[in-house]
Amino acid sequence: AQSVSQHNHHVIxxxxxxxxxxxxxxxxxxxxxxxxxxxPGQHLQLLxxxxxxxxxxxxxxxxxxxxxxxxxxxxxxxxxxxxSDTAEYFCAVIPFTGRRALTFGSGTRLQVQP
Amino acid sequence: xxxxxxxxxxxxxxxxxxxxxxCDPISGHTALYWYxxxxxQGLEFLIYFxxxxxPDKSGLPSDRFSAERTxxxxxxxxxxxxxxxxxxxxxxxxxxxxxxGNIQYFGAxxxxxxx
Numbered sequence: 001a002q003s004v005s006q007h008n009h010h011v012i013x014x015x016x017x018x019x020x021x022x023x024x025x026x027x028x029x030x031x032x033x034x035x036x037x038x039x040p041g042q043h044l045q046l047l048x049x050x051x052x053x054x055x056x057x058x059x060x061x062x063x064x065x066x067x068x069x070x071x072x073x074x075x076x077x078x079x080x081x082x083x084s085d086t087a088e089y090f091c092a093v094i095p096f097t098g099r100r101a102l103t104f105g106s107g108t109r110l111q112v113q114p
Numbered sequence: 115x116x117x118x119x120x121x122x123x124x125x126x127x128x129x130x131x132x133x134x135x136x137c138d139p140i141s142g143h144t145a146l147y148w149y150x151x152x153x154x155q156g157l158e159f160l161i162y163f164x165x166x167x168x169p170d171k172s173g174l175p176s177d178r179f180s181a182e183r184t185x186x187x188x189x190x191x192x193x194x195x196x197x198x199x200x201x202x203x204x205x206x207x208x209x210x211x212x213x214x215g216n217i218q219y220f221g222a223x224x225x226x227x228x229x
Binding site: 034043045099100102104106 | 117
């Protein structure tokens with residue numbers, strides 16, 4: 001079975017700081033990778049996804065993530081965070097074959113201070 | 115168009131009572147998923163429906179949990195004889211089909227509190 005690790009549980013940054021959130025997964029086969037975001041009081045929404053092709057993917061609100069297959073990693077980055085990026089961020093994987101359910105990491109709570 | 119709709123948004127119940135949670139997926143989506151979000155366990159898969167196929171129930175934590183999907187659309191998650199450890203936010207998601215590459219869209223969830 002696959003698993004996902006997010007190493008940073010709580011990150012506090014000042015506005016304009018750069019962000020990198022780590023995500024590593026464990027699975028022997030091909031996976032699709034996702035980052036979801038949950039803003040305070042709102043539902044989970046997709047930030048970006050990787051299916052195939054260019055390992056550097058861009059999402060909404062200036063976020064990007066890089067898939068490094070050799071490291072089983074899919075780290076999320078943003079060069080300059082804003083107060084409105086305060087949210088909880090979840091990395092998730094779904095295998096190409098097998099159970100069609102997302103396996104989520106434990107989440108990273110990002111707090112951006114103005 | 116409308117997103118995934120869940121009701122009720124909040125449910126408070128007493129230990130031992132049964133509860134029903136409802137999910138109305140995005141129109142036309144054939145795949146429907148239930149997840150649970152709790153402090154101790156994070157986000158975990160419960161059950162998955164795809165079209166007319168038998169559901170994947172591999173994530174249900176006990177036989178007190180069951181779900182059905184009527185007419186390929188609305189789904190109901192039932193928890194019998196609720197326990198305090200069932201307290202969590204129950205999330206429903208749908209996708210246009212069940213392939214791995216399809217995006218799952220989530221509802222706002224039902225917050226269940228078992229007293």
